[in-house]
Amino acid sequence: MLTTPADFLGRIEAFAKRSPDEIAYTNGAESITRGALWTTALRLAAHFRTLPGGSKAPILLIGHKEPGMLAGFLGAAMAGRAYVPVDDQLPAERLERIRQVVQPVAELTPAAIREIAIGPLERTTACPAELDDPFYILFTSGSTGEPKGVVITWRCVFSFLNWLIAEQRFEPECETFLGQTPFTFDVSVMDLYPSLLLGGRHVSIPRHILAAPKELFALLERTNPTVWVSTPSFAAYCAAEPRLQQALLPRLRRFLFCGEALPHQLASQLLDRFPDAEVWNTYGPTEATVAVTSIRVTRELLARHETVPLGGAMPGVRVYAGGPDRRPVADGERAELLIAGPSVGLGYLGRPDLTAERFFEIDGLRGYATGDLASARDGLLFFHGRMDHQVKIGGHRIELEDVEANLRQLAGVSNAVVLPLRRDGQVEGMAAFVLATGRNGESDFELSQRLRRDLASSLPGYMIPKKWIFREAFPTNANGKADRKALQADLETPARA
Ligand code: AMP
Numbered sequence: 001m002l003t004t005p006a007d008f009l010g011r012i013e014a015f016a017k018r019s020p021d022e023i024a025y026t027n028g029a030e031s032i033t034r035g036a037l038w039t040t041a042l043r044l045a046a047h048f049r050t051l052p053g054g055s056k057a058p059i060l061l062i063g064h065k066e067p068g069m070l071a072g073f074l075g076a077a078m079a080g081r082a083y084v085p086v087d088d089q090l091p092a093e094r095l096e097r098i099r100q101v102v103q104p105v106a107e108l109t110p111a112a113i114r115e116i117a118i119g120p121l122e123r124t125t126a127c128p129a130e131l132d133d134p135f136y137i138l139f140t141s142g143s144t145g146e147p148k149g150v151v152i153t154w155r156c157v158f159s160f161l162n163w164l165i166a167e168q169r170f171e172p173e174c175e176t177f178l179g180q181t182p183f184t185f186d187v188s189v190m191d192l193y194p195s196l197l198l199g200g201r202h203v204s205i206p207r208h209i210l211a212a213p214k215e216l217f218a219l220l221e222r223t224n225p226t227v228w229v230s231t232p233s234f235a236a237y238c239a240a241e242p243r244l245q246q247a248l249l250p251r252l253r254r255f256l257f258c259g260e261a262l263p264h265q266l267a268s269q270l271l272d273r274f275p276d277a278e279v280w281n282t283y284g285p286t287e288a289t290v291a292v293t294s295i296r297v298t299r300e301l302l303a304r305h306e307t308v309p310l311g312g313a314m315p316g317v318r319v320y321a322g323g324p325d326r327r328p329v330a331d332g333e334r335a336e337l338l339i340a341g342p343s344v345g346l347g348y349l350g351r352p353d354l355t356a357e358r359f360f361e362i363d364g365l366r367g368y369a370t371g372d373l374a375s376a377r378d379g380l381l382f383f384h385g386r387m388d389h390q391v392k393i394g395g396h397r398i399e400l401e402d403v404e405a406n407l408r409q410l411a412g413v414s415n416a417v418v419l420p421l422r423r424d425g426q427v428e429g430m431a432a433f434v435l436a437t438g439r440n441g442e443s444d445f446e447l448s449q450r451l452r453r454d455l456a457s458s459l460p461g462y463m464i465p466k467k468w469i470f471r472e473a474f475p476t477n478a479n480g481k482a483d484r485k486a487l488q489a490d491l492e493t494p495a496r497a
Contacts, residue, residue, distance in 0.1 A: 002158040005129040008197070009078060013038060015173075015199040024196065025067050026223070028206040032067035034199075037074070039121060040067075044075025044113065046122040053105040056133055058082040060104035062095070065204045068110035069183055070192065071117065073136070078127050081105070082134035084149070085183040093458040094147060098139055101149050101350045131155040137349055138186055138286050141398045141463070143389070145405025149349035152186075156289040159342040161193055163314040167294060168194075168254065168280075170227065175200035176251070178225035180210070180234045181395065186290045187258045190282075191229040200227075210234075217243060226251045228277075231259040231395030236266050239273070246274045258282040258291050260392040261383055262308045263426070267297045283310040283383065286397070287358070287368045288339045292319050293381055309380040317341030318365065319381060321374045326362050328376075334384055337374035340367035389484075391420045391427045396462045403430065403455075403463055410454045412436055412447070417474065417482045418465055419491055429466035433487050436470050444470050467491075 002008050015024075020035025032040070048059060059081050061072040069085065076083035084102050086095060088109070099107070108116075129135075135154045142148040177200055179191035195202040203223040209215045216238070228235070228249075235255065238244045246252065254277055255270055262281040270279050284291035295301070295311025302308070313319035320328040322338040329335040344366040347355030360367040373384040389400040400418045407416035415435040420427040436447060448468035455464055469491075474482040 001162050002197075004131070005077070005080075005127045005154055008154075008158070009074075009127055012074065012196045015196075019199070023201060025070055025202045025204065027065045027067060027204040028209060028219075030067055032071070037067065037071055040071035040113070040117040041074035041078060042121060043117050043119050044071060044108075045078035047116050047119070048075055048079035048081055048106065049125070051105045055128065056080055056082070057105040058084050058102050058134070058137060060084045060086060060099065060102055060107040061109075062086045062107060063088050063110045065179075065183060065206055066110035066113075068113035068117070072108055072113055073183075073192075074196075077129065077135065080128035080133065082137050082151070084137045084139070086139070087182060087184050087460070090460055091457050094460070097146055098149070101147075102137065129154055131158070132346075134346065138184065140286050141390075141402045142348075142354070143399040143401035143405075144354075145402050145409075147402075148351060148354060150286045151346040151349050152286075152289055153346060156343050156345050157189070157193070159314075159316065160189070160289040160291065161197070163316075164190065164291070165194055165197070167314075168227075168256070170194055170198050170200070173199040175227050176223060176225045177202050177227045177229060178220070178223065179204045180230035181259070182207070185259070185395065186286045187229065187231065187395070189290050190256060190258060191227070194227075213241065217241065217248070220244075221248055224249060224251050226253050228252060228255045230255075230257065232257050232262045232266055233260065233394045235270065236263070239266065239269055244273065246276055249274075250276075252277045254278045254280060256280050256282060258284065259395045262297070264302060264306065264308055267308055268299075268302050271297070271299060271302075281308050281311060283381075284339075284343075285368070285370050285372075287345050287370075288317075289343045289345065292317050292339050292341075292343055295380065305382075307382065310374070310383050311381065312379060313381075314343070317343050318362075321376055321381070326360055326367065326369075331376050334373055334375045336387060337370045337372040337381070337383075338367060339370060340365040342366075344368045391430070393427055393429060393462060398430070398463055400430065403432070403459065403465065406455060406458045406463075407432060407434065407451070409458070410451060412438055413451065415474065415482065417484060417487055419484065419488050421467060421491070431467035431469060431491050432465035433469050433471055433474065433482075435472070435474065444468070 016034040016038035023031045024034040059076045063069045134151045135157045137149045139147040177191040177195040181187040279297040282291035282294040293311045318340045321335040371388045403418040404416045414437045417433045421429040475486040477483040
C-alpha cells in the first residue's frame with residue numbers, strides 16, 4: 001500500500017538502484033534506463049527546489065511522450081510541486097490560457113530538461129509534499145470555451161493506484177505496459193505509475209507511430225507487451241487489422257480499457273482473438289482520478305448484458321446513481337452518476353464557481369457529480385450516455401459548447417451550434433452549424449476552410465468539426481434559443497442538412 005510520498009518515491013528509487021541499466025521507458029526511438037530516469041529526476045528536483053515563488057507552485061511541462069517528460073513528473077513530485085503536462089501541439093492561444101490559470105514557477109520542454117539533466121547531482125532532501133497537496137493538474141475541455149484544470153492530490157493518486165495494483169495482480173519486475181494515451185489524458189496514469197512502482201517496462205506509443213499502421217504493428221510485435229492500456233477506440237482501430245491476435249502478442253495477459261464506452265462487439269472480438277488475456281472495462285472521469293469502477297469482461301458477462309457494464313465501485317469510494325439530494329436512487333432507475341471518496345480531486349484550478357457546480361460533500365466525503373447518466377442493477381453500474389453536451393471522440397473529452405464559444409469568436413460568425421456526428425451509436429466527429437455574416441463572396445467550401453484554419457489557432461486538431469453547415473437562421477425552441485434537437489434531426493436526415 002502506498003501511504004506517503006516518500007514511500008511512493010522510495011519504491012521507484014529501489015528499482016533504479018537495483019537495476020540501473022535496465023530500460024524503464026521507451027518512446028519510439030528514445031529510451032531511458034531506470035538509473036538515468038532517477039538521476040534526471042533528482043537533478044530536476046534540485047532545480048525545482050531553487051525556483052522562486054511558493055514552494056509548492058506548479059511546473060508546466062510542455063512536450064509529448066519524451067522520457068524527459070516522465071523525469072519532469074518525478075522531479076516535480078520529489079520537489080513537492082504539482083506538474084501540469086501540456087501537449088506541444090496545443091495552439092499557442094490555448095496554451096496561454098492554461099499558463100494564465102496555472103501561473104507556473106517554471107515551464108520546461110524535453111530539450112530544456114536535457115540541459116538540466118547534465119548538471120551536477122545534488123544531495124536530495126526529503127520530499128516536502130503532503131497527501132493533500134496537488135500531485136498533477138490536467139486540463140480538460142470546458143463548456144465556457146476555456147480549458148479547466150483538474151487538481152488531483154497525492155491522496156487521490158494513491159487511492160487509485162493502491163486499488164488498481166491490488167486488483168490487477170501485476171507481477172513485479174515482469175510486466176511490459178503498453179501505453180497509448182498522451183500524458184495530458186489521465187488514462188496514462190494507469191500504465192506509467194504501476195510500471196515504475198513495480199519495476200516493469202513501459203512502452204509508450206508516440207503519435208507519429210499511432211498514425212502509421214505498419215510501424216504500429218512492428219512496435220507491438222517487437223515490444224511484446226503483457227498489459228495493454230488504451231481507449232477502446234484505439235483497440236478497435238488495431239483490431240480492424242486481422243493480425244491483432246494472441247500470436248502477434250504471445251505474452252499479452254490483460255487489456256485495461258478506460259476513457260469511453262467499451263463496445264460489446266469489440267470486447268467479444270478481443271476475447272476470441274486473445275485466449276490468454278483478460279479484458280477489463282474501467283470507468284472514471286479525470287476529476288475522480290482515472291477510474292473508480294471496474295469489471296472483468298467475460299463471455300458469460302457479455303451473454304448476460306447487451307451493453308458492457310461499468311462494473312462495481314472500487315473499495316473505499318462510493319459510486320452510485322444519485323438524485324438531486326445526492327442520495328442513491330432505487331435500483332434500475334436512471335440518474336446522474338455520483339462519486340464520493342478519496343479519489344475525488346480538489347476541483348478546478350482558479351475556478352471556485354465551476355468547482356461549486358460539480359463538487360459536493362456528503363457524509364464527510366468529497367463528491368463529484370459526473371454528468372453521466374447511469375443505473376444500478378445486480379450490484380453493477382450501467383452507463384446511459386451524458387446529461388449534457390460533452391462527447392468523447394477517439395477518447396478525447398470535448399465539451400461541444402467549448403467549440404461553439406471558440407467559433408463565435410471568429411470573424412464572420414454570428415452564432416454557432418456544434419453537434420455530434422454519430423455512426424452506429426458511436427460519436428465519430430462533430431458538425432458545426434454556423435450563422436455567417438459578411439461573407440465577401442466566399443463559397444460554403446471556402447468559408448469552411450477559413451473557419452477550420454482560424455479555429456485551429458485556438459483549439460487542438462481533435463476539436464475541429466468535420467462537417468460544416470451554413471444557415472441563414474436557426475430553428476428556435478420555446479426559450480428563443482437555437483433548437484439543438486431540431487438541428488440534430490436535420491443532421492440525421494442528410495437530404496435536409
Ligand atoms: P475523462 O475525464 O477524459 O476521463 O472523461 C470522463 C468521461 O468519459 C466520463 O464522464 C464518461 O462520460 C466517459 N467514460 C470514461 N470511461 C467510460 C466507460 N468505461 N464507459 C463509458 N463512458 C466512459
